[in-house]
Amino acid sequence: MESSSNHPNTALAGVKVLDLSRVLAGPWATQILADLGAEVFKIENPKGGDDTRVWGPPFVDDEVNNRRDAAYYTCANRNKESVCIDLSKPDGAELIKRLAAEADILVENFKVGGLKKYGLDYDSIKEVNPRIVYCSVTGFSQSGPYAHRPGYDFLLQGMGGLMSITGNSDEGEPLKAGVAVCDLFTGMYAAVAILAALNHQRVTGEGQHLDCSLMASQVAMLANQGASFLIGGQVPKQMGNKHPSVVPYQVFPVADGHVIITCGNDRQFAAMCKEIAPPGFAEDPRFATNEMRILNRDALESEIINFLSCFTRSEILMLLENCGVPAGPINSISDVFDDPQVQEMGMRIDLDRKDGQKIPTVAFPVQMSATPAAYLKAPPTLGADTAEVLERRLNLSKREISELRSAGVLG
Structure with missing residues (x-):
């Protein structure tokens, strides 16, 4: 042929x-x-x-x-x-x-x-x-x-x-x-x-x-979720937009909608806190490491939601980009094909x-x-x-x- x-x-x-x-x-x-x-x-x-x-x-x-x-x-x-x-x-x-x-x-x-x-x-x-x-x-x-x-x-x-x-x-x-x-x-x-x-x-x-x-x-x-069960023995559950192993890594409300914030390490978390939180917040023992943030997830989420309430979506996304914290919008399919990076x-x-x-x-x-x-x-x-x-x-x-x-x- x-x-x-x-x-x-x-x-x-x-x-x-x-x-x-x-x-x-x-x-x-x-x-x-x-x-x-x-x-x-x-x-x-x-x-x-x-x-x-x-x-x-x-x-x-x-x-x-x-x-x-x-x-x-x-x-x-x-x-x-x-x-x-x-x-x-x-x-x-x-x-x-x-x-x-x-x-x-x-x-x-x-x-x-x-x-x-x-x-x-x-x-x-x-x-x-x-x-x-x-x-x-x-x-x-x-x-x-x-x-x-x-x-x-x-x-x-x-x-x-x-x-x-x-x-x-x-x-x-x-x-x-x-x-x-x-x-x-x-x-x-x-x-x-x-x-x-x-x-x-x-x-x-x-x-x-x-x-x-x-x-x-x-x-x-199932990747990390399957591995977590095989190693830890706990059955993973539904968590909405929250991550089982990284915090904060989820959707947050802002003044005019929602944004995704993904702090993959302690340095990124500290950089975010420097911009949106009172001085010393990132050093709080409850939140200073990812392991502690997982244990105190609910308390941290409440604080971050309060800090973000005065920002618009465009304001917080620009602020976080400038300080090296991964964040982004939740695009519609129409938004995706209009996105300059996708184009x-x-x-x-x-x-x-x-x-x-x-x-x-x-x-x-x-x-x-x-x-x-x-x-x-x-x-x-x-x-x-x-x-x-x-x-x-x-x-x-x-x-x-x-x-x-x-x-x-x-x-």
């Missing part, structure tokens, strides 16, 4: 990815690979494609083709080619197997064992391509008592412990995060594991099967579809000096690249493609 990439300076130029995943975790991983230069073929069911194409509003309206794709779909499918193949049909499964035979990576998020009946499971694909890095994304892994269950981000935020430490303990109902973070964690871990396995493949010629689950990813992302980093990327329709997307967040991310293709319409890819990759003739369409194998 010869790469069609016209951006050879990307880190993954020439790498070929067969993406059988949909929704968010799998597509997030493959979009990362695509941004880094890999050629990604997104295999979609002709009857509607990726579930998230209809997860709206809002929608991107395509008046020319009378199609509507949800913004949710566009967030994770940049730089890919959409190929509509019905893998439930033998001819469709055979086409996918032929594409897999020449691919470096395959990503799928079917239910455990779901691809075996089509001959597209790891063992079957390994027979035609022993070098392939085959990544399976599931809710609960390939084995264990929950392996058969479908996995959705919301469920795993709850089952994986995140919701037990999110939100305010006095407000009753536990809260999930405002973004599908468990899916995103899993997509990130999948991308890292794929790149590690790809390096192993390049060194040894050996492929492997990657078992990447939302459950394991969420448990790993300087180029975090909005507008891409044109083949019909000229412009799709705004959010950039890959890492600046790479030698092999920067490339933005070559807008999130594609359903089946936009089916004929082109099959002609280019499998040497199918227009007649063969037409016959397969008539048989319902292609969209």
